[in-house]
Amino acid sequence: MLAETICSAVSAAGLGIAAITAYRKRFLTAARIAAYALVPVGLVMTGVVEWASGIAFKPSVWIGFGLLAVAWLLFMTTRAVERRSGSTRKERRAARAAERGAAVAPGASSPSLTPGAGRAPQAQEGPKEKPQQAAAPGDDFSDIEAILKKHGI
Structure with a gap:
């Protein structure tokens, strides 16, 4: 009223x-x-x-809003902890599946300790990136000097 x-x-x-x-x-x-x-x-x-x-x-409405706020706070806190731990739900699910599949059958052989056992031989690949050459002490400002000379400075 x-x-x-x-x-x-x-x-x-x-x-x-x-x-x-x-x-x-x-x-x-x-x-x-x-x-x-x-x-x-x-x-x-x-x-x-x-x-x-x-x-x-109505007090019951405010209690409901309070419960919604607590639920939201819990959700955001768990998301923040999950992000800080560096793992996602997909990664944890994959790890659990790998643990379940890791059980070795009784008649299975032990894994080989040599690297690349069971793979086809591949040619040795060289490094993907070229090693950076050490710059000479006078080369640090050569490109800046070229720009300044171009503009007549």
Whole structure:
């Protein structure tokens, strides 16, 4: 009841300001103020104000919001811990599957200790990147000097 009265008073004051603005021949601004002034009355007539005030003053609703906040906090905390540990759910799932599949059958042979056993021989590949050459002491600024000379400096 109090909320509806306040909304009606705000709308009446807004419409009064819109009338004064229209009297000063600022019709576009007056129309905009009138539109804003009609919103509280529209909310009262549709029942939104009654619904919102019913939610705002019920302790069970606030307990529900508190529980939602705790759930969100727990979710975000677990996500942060998961990211800090460096593992994702997919990695843990793959590790569990590997542990289950790691059980060796009784008649299986032991794994070979030589690297590359059971693989086809491959040609030795050289290093993928060229080793960086040590720069001479005077070469550090040669490209800068070239740019400065190009511009006449």
